[in-house]
Amino acid sequence: xxxxxxxxxxxxxMALLSTVLALIPSYGWTAEKPQHVRKGKAHPLHTAPKPGxxxxxxxxxxxxxxxxxxxxxxxxxxGAQTVISxxxxxxxxxxxxxxxxxxxxxxxxxxxxxxxGVDTGGVKLYIHGFSQNQIGFSLDGIPLxxxxxxxxxxxxxxxxxSSENVGHMxxxxxxxxxxxxxxxxxxxxxxISSSDPKDKFGGTLAATGGSNATTHAFIxxxxxxxxxxxxxxxxxxxxxxxxxxxxxxxxxFQQANLKLVQPIxxxxxxxxxxxxxxxxxxxxxxETLETVQKLGYGISNYYPNxxxxxxxxxxxxxxxxxxxxxxxxxxxxxxxxxxxxxxxxLNFHLKLAxxxxxxxxxxxxxxxxxxxxSDPWMASANGAPLSEIVKQPDIxxxxxxxxxxxxxGKHEIHGGIWYExxxxxxxxxxxxxxxxxxGQTLTPNPFRKWSDPFAKLWGQTYNTNTMQTYxxxxxxPVKNLSLHAGFKSMLSTTRxxxxxxxxxxxxxxxxxxxxxxxxxxxxxxxxxxxxHFLTHHELYFDIAxxxxxxPESGYHLSASPFAVSQEAxxxxxxxxxxETSWAYSVGYRFTQRRVDFSVSAYRVNFSNRLGALxxxxxxxxxxxxxxxxxxxxxxxxxxxxxxPLRGLSIFNSISYNHSTYDNNITQQGTTYATKGKHxxxxxxxxxxxxxxxxxxxxxxxxxxxxxxxxxxxYTNDTSLPSYWLVNFGARxxxxxxxxxxxxxxxxxxxxxxxxxxxIMTGDDGGNPLSGDYQSLVVGAPRQFFGGIKADF
Numbered sequence: 144x145x146x147x148x149x150x151x152x153x154x155x156x157m158a159l160l161s162t163v164l165a166l167i168p169s170y171g172w173t174a175e176k177p178q179h180v181r182k183g184k185a186h187p188l189h190t191a192p193k194p195g196x197x198x199x200x201x202x203x204x205x206x207x208x209x210x211x212x213x214x215x216x217x218x219x220x221x222g223a224q225t226v227i228s229x230x231x232x233x234x235x236x237x238x239x240x241x242x243x244x245x246x247x248x249x250x251x252x253x254x255x256x257x258x259x260g261v262d263t264g265g266v267k268l269y270i271h272g273f274s275q276n277q278i279g280f281s282l283d284g285i286p287l288x289x290x291x292x293x294x295x296x297x298x299x300x301x302x303x304x305s306s307e308n309v310g311h312m313x314x315x316x317x318x319x320x321x322x323x324x325x326x327x328x329x330x331x332x333x334x335i336s337s338s339d340p341k342d343k344f345g346g347t348l349a350a351t352g353g354s355n356a357t358t359h360a361f362i363x364x365x366x367x368x369x370x371x372x373x374x375x376x377x378x379x380x381x382x383x384x385x386x387x388x389x390x391x392x393x394x395x396f397q398q399a400n401l402k403l404v405q406p407i408x409x410x411x412x413x414x415x416x417x418x419x420x421x422x423x424x425x426x427x428x429x430e431t432l433e434t435v436q437k438l439g440y441g442i443s444n445y446y447p448n449x450x451x452x453x454x455x456x457x458x459x460x461x462x463x464x465x466x467x468x469x470x471x472x473x474x475x476x477x478x479x480x481x482x483x484x485x486x487x488x489l490n491f492h493l494k495l496a497x498x499x500x501x502x503x504x505x506x507x508x509x510x511x512x513x514x515x516x517s518d519p520w521m522a523s524a525n526g527a528p529l530s531e532i533v534k535q536p537d538i539x540x541x542x543x544x545x546x547x548x549x550x551x552g553k554h555e556i557h558g559g560i561w562y563e564x565x566x567x568x569x570x571x572x573x574x575x576x577x578x579x580x581x582g583q584t585l586t587p588n589p590f591r592k593w594s595d596p597f598a599k600l601w602g603q604t605y606n607t608n609t610m611q612t613y614x615x616x617x618x619x620p621v622k623n624l625s626l627h628a629g630f631k632s633m634l635s636t637t638r639x640x641x642x643x644x645x646x647x648x649x650x651x652x653x654x655x656x657x658x659x660x661x662x663x664x665x666x667x668x669x670x671x672x673x674x675h676f677l678t679h680h681e682l683y684f685d686i687a688x689x690x691x692x693x694p695e696s697g698y699h700l701s702a703s704p705f706a707v708s709q710e711a712x713x714x715x716x717x718x719x720x721x722e723t724s725w726a727y728s729v730g731y732r733f734t735q736r737r738v739d740f741s742v743s744a745y746r747v748n749f750s751n752r753l754g755a756l757x758x759x760x761x762x763x764x765x766x767x768x769x770x771x772x773x774x775x776x777x778x779x780x781x782x783x784x785x786x787p788l789r790g791l792s793i794f795n796s797i798s799y800n801h802s803t804y805d806n807n808i809t810q811q812g813t814t815y816a817t818k819g820k821h822x823x824x825x826x827x828x829x830x831x832x833x834x835x836x837x838x839x840x841x842x843x844x845x846x847x848x849x850x851x852x853x854x855x856x857y858t859n860d861t862s863l864p865s866y867w868l869v870n871f872g873a874r875x876x877x878x879x880x881x882x883x884x885x886x887x888x889x890x891x892x893x894x895x896x897x898x899x900x901x902i903m904t905g906d907d908g909g910n911p912l913s914g915d916y917q918s919l920v921v922g923a924p925r926q927f928f929g930g931i932k933a934d935f
Contacts (some may be wrong), residue, residue, distance in 0.1 A: 146921045152581040214865045219617040227312040234844045234872050235353035236891045236928045238359040240301045241309060241335055242268045245295050245844055247833050249780040249796040250316055254902035256427050256920045258893040261396055263299045264292045264426045264480055265920050266901050272318055272776050272802045272825045273330020279323045282335045285488040297763040298484045298510055302420035305381040305398050307361050309864030310338035313657055315327040317726040317745050318687035321613040321669050324544050324561040326692035328356060329724045337416060340375040340404055341365040351930030357385040363690045376403035388924055390443025392425025410494040418486040423590055426478040429904055431915045432861060434473055437466050440899050440921050445476050447586045452476035453579045456519035456528035476517035479591040485509045498550040515589055523575040531574040533593050534697055540565040543691040560612035567605040569697045572596035585704035585750040589924040601654055601698040623675040630668040633690040639705045653709035654698060658712060662692040662721045681732040693720040702753040702768050720768055737786040749774035772806030774822055790837040798829040817910055820859045823910045824849040824903055839875045858913045866900035882934040890929050897925040
């Protein structure tokens with residue numbers, strides 16, 4: 144089946160919005176580069192860094208200075224980097240996630256089914272064609288693992304830190320960095336730094352309300368300096384609650400953060416970071432191209448109408464489900480996610496001598512979660528025609544990083560080590576749903592305490608030990624030139640054991656168990672250079688090889704070589720290899736007071752790309768994990784920022800990406816013509832325009848994003864349509880009123896034009912080899928928000 148929808152108004156909208164945005168203000172993607180302080184020295188506003196300043200090492204204790212709190216782009220010899228400050232969150236809806244804050248960066252594709260980007264099951268992030276499970280994430284030097292739905296070796300960045308506590312983020316596109324503590328840095332890295340406690344006692348209060356009964360509240364208390372040594376801390380609490388914008392149910396999220404900093408003399412410190420996150424979210428129903436085409440964008444689950452779900456499980460439908468080829472999977476009773484995370488890290492930043500520094504992080508993390516689906520295909524043991532399928536994973540991980548930095552002459556030598564042990568328990572159970580008599584009304588609670596399952600559908604327990612070492616040198620032969628060379632070595636061994644297998648459900652007599660795989664990369668090099676050859680002019684290049692350790696997963700839930708039957712594991716063991724990539728980039732940047740211009744080109748040679756080819760129902764997908772061979776990617780990003788008037792900034796960027804598979808795919812004796820086909824889920828073309836204007840105490844911003852169509856199937860016979868998104872924000876700072884400072888009122892509209900668009904689910908539900916599959920959700924509609932925030 145071929146379902147390809149074209150946006151007939153795309154060209155007209157592009158012309159209209161380009162004209163409008165040429166006349167109104169934008170985000171300031173300034174070309175000035177904030178100096179990252181690594182030696183305890185302050186830097187004046189807009190002072191350019193030394194050529195080749197390395198990327199941040201455990202940046203949390205060296206925050207960006209307050210005067211630099213704005214959106215800024217920079218290129219450094221440690222990799223092409225973009226610095227995103229707290230200013231981005233100020234312009235966005237309160238509670239906006241750290242991933243959504245990246246959506247205006249050239250080459251970044253962010254999509255979500257909610258306005259804030261906090262629904263972990265409905266967000267998707269790509270950077271230059273790489274999915275978020277191929278991008279490294281860290282918080283104050285603590286590895287966050289694969290920041291995806293159903294994370295197996297960390298936690299989603301949404302749950303790691305309240306967005307109000309973000310100091311700044313650094314995003315490295317393509318090559319990443321050798322010191323990044325991650326086993327999945329194929330396409331870049333995102334390093335989040337928390338803000339430090341303030342020197343004076345005070346705090347922040349914020350409240351926001353909006354569409355779909357959204358409420359967001361945040362409170363933070365800063366202790367100020369408690370003693371002559373400078374001990375200080377803050378503690379914060381965030382609560383976010385909203386109703387689903389279609390169907391019934393809520394998405395609730397609460398979080399507490401604590402950070403304590405103990406300075407040691409002038410240039411050393413010890414800091415503690417703690418995070419507690421509690422998520423209880425109803426999920427939006429996954430859809431197919433067919434269901435959207437036949438039933439529209441408003442399809443939702445049956446909750447709280449248990450009778451409709453009860454009848455549908457018996458083939459009695461209520462709203463046209465039987466007009467589709469798969470009526471039972473159009474809607475379920477409910478689908479939910481509940482998780483609790485505890486994350487802690489102890490950071491040591493010590494100056495041992497004038498030219499020698501030591502940085503270390505010791506961390507621990509625990510997650511307990513329930514992800515629930517109502518399954519119309521499996522009857523309950525008590526005779527009810529449907530049951531509840533609940534995945535109940537558990538993550539326990541501990542680790543440390545330690546590094547030394549030595550400055551000698553024109554060289555900065557940096558080396559270190561990272562070790563982590565991760566235990567991932569992946570179990571799925573089936574629970575009874577209640578019988579329903581004629582005339583009876585019941586509303587089973589999808590968040591009820593799960594006990595007494597009638598079947599353990601499957602169970603696997605993983606244990607992974609990871610060791611990574613690296614060394615790098617940044618050499619500055621002359622003042623305006625820096626050259627960087629380094630490499631890392633990665634050793635990651637995973638063993639998996641079977642703890643349960645219900646054959647009527649899995650269809651096999653044994654899951655992969657008592658086996659293991661090792662990922663080993665002895666030499667993963669990184670080379671780069673940065674040359675400021677004239678005033679305002681800069682050239683740079685970056686080359687790196689990266690490797691991803693074998694991913695883990697629940698049985699048949701993603702492209703993991705472990706999440707299969709024992710027979711399938713044995714057959715694929717000789718052909719499955721770790722994913723690797725060679726990333727090359729070169730760029731030019733012009734920086735001036737009124738104008739910034741940048742252009743960069745990149746190429747990626749991706750080898751041994753793993754793919755999940757899926758069929759069957761969403762509640763029991765039949766997934767085949769294949770080595771898809773190679774992928775060749777070529778792309779260009781170009782951006783222009785104009786500041787024609789005081790307070791006015793206009794930014795435009797265009798990104799082009801051409802990614803194709805190098806090989807055909809053979810499955811069950813049939814060869815599918817995928818060679819030369821475009822890589823799924825990522826667009827060829829993205830256009831972004833952002834404008835910002837500040838006048839006295841008022842500020843306004845508007846941004847527009849165009850995303851071209853994206854292939855949905857591996858053979859490219861189906862695709863997702865192109866779309867526009869326009870967002871608007873306005874703020875007014877009343878200044879000081881009584882004891883309140885910076886009292887600010889804000890108003891935001893997301894998806895201003897009410898575009899309807901489809902995106903992939905956040906769980907990497909899989910793409911079909913050809914045709915259609917139930918792994919899509921509808922993007923968030925137009926929504927309105929108003930808020931107030933003040934310091935004291």
